[in-house]
Amino acid sequence: MEPSHFPLDVTVTEARQLALAQPDRVRLLDVREPSELEICRIPGAAAIPMGEIPDRIADLSRDQHLLVFCHHGGRSLRVAQFLRAQGFTAVSNVTGGIDAWAEQLDPQMARY
Numbered sequence: 001m002e003p004s005h006f007p008l009d010v011t012v013t014e015a016r017q018l019a020l021a022q023p024d025r026v027r028l029l030d031v032r033e034p035s036e037l038e039i040c041r042i043p044g045a046a047a048i049p050m051g052e053i054p055d056r057i058a059d060l061s062r063d064q065h066l067l068v069f070c071h072h073g074g075r076s077l078r079v080a081q082f083l084r085a086q087g088f089t090a091v092s093n094v095t096g097g098i099d100a101w102a103e104q105l106d107p108q109m110a111r112y
Contacts, residue, residue, distance in 0.1 A: 010092045010094055010095065029048065030069060032047070032075070060088070076093045
């Protein structure tokens with residue numbers, strides 16, 4: 001698959017729709033730090049802190065569309081770009097991160 005088939009950025013609404021529609025083909029990847037995960041998290045999302053991604057790249061599936069998110073979208077954008085540079089074609093950044101997810105999709109979720 002070519003990277004052009006997968007947008008670099010998706011909204012939180014698009015990410016949730018993709019994850020719900022194709023749970024076996026889409027994986028949410030949370031790249032926040034463990035202390036941030038203690039505050040809030042999206043159930044079922046894989047969690048690998050940004051700094052561990054290079055060492056744990058083998059833990060990531062090239063057969064799934066990876067939807068990468070962080071707090072606001074900056075770290076996850078860098079991770080998405082890094083993974084694309086490593087040959088992952090199905091990678092998108094979730095713009096706005098978990099903060100936008102909480103604001104737009106899950107108002108009961110803790111925010112920080």
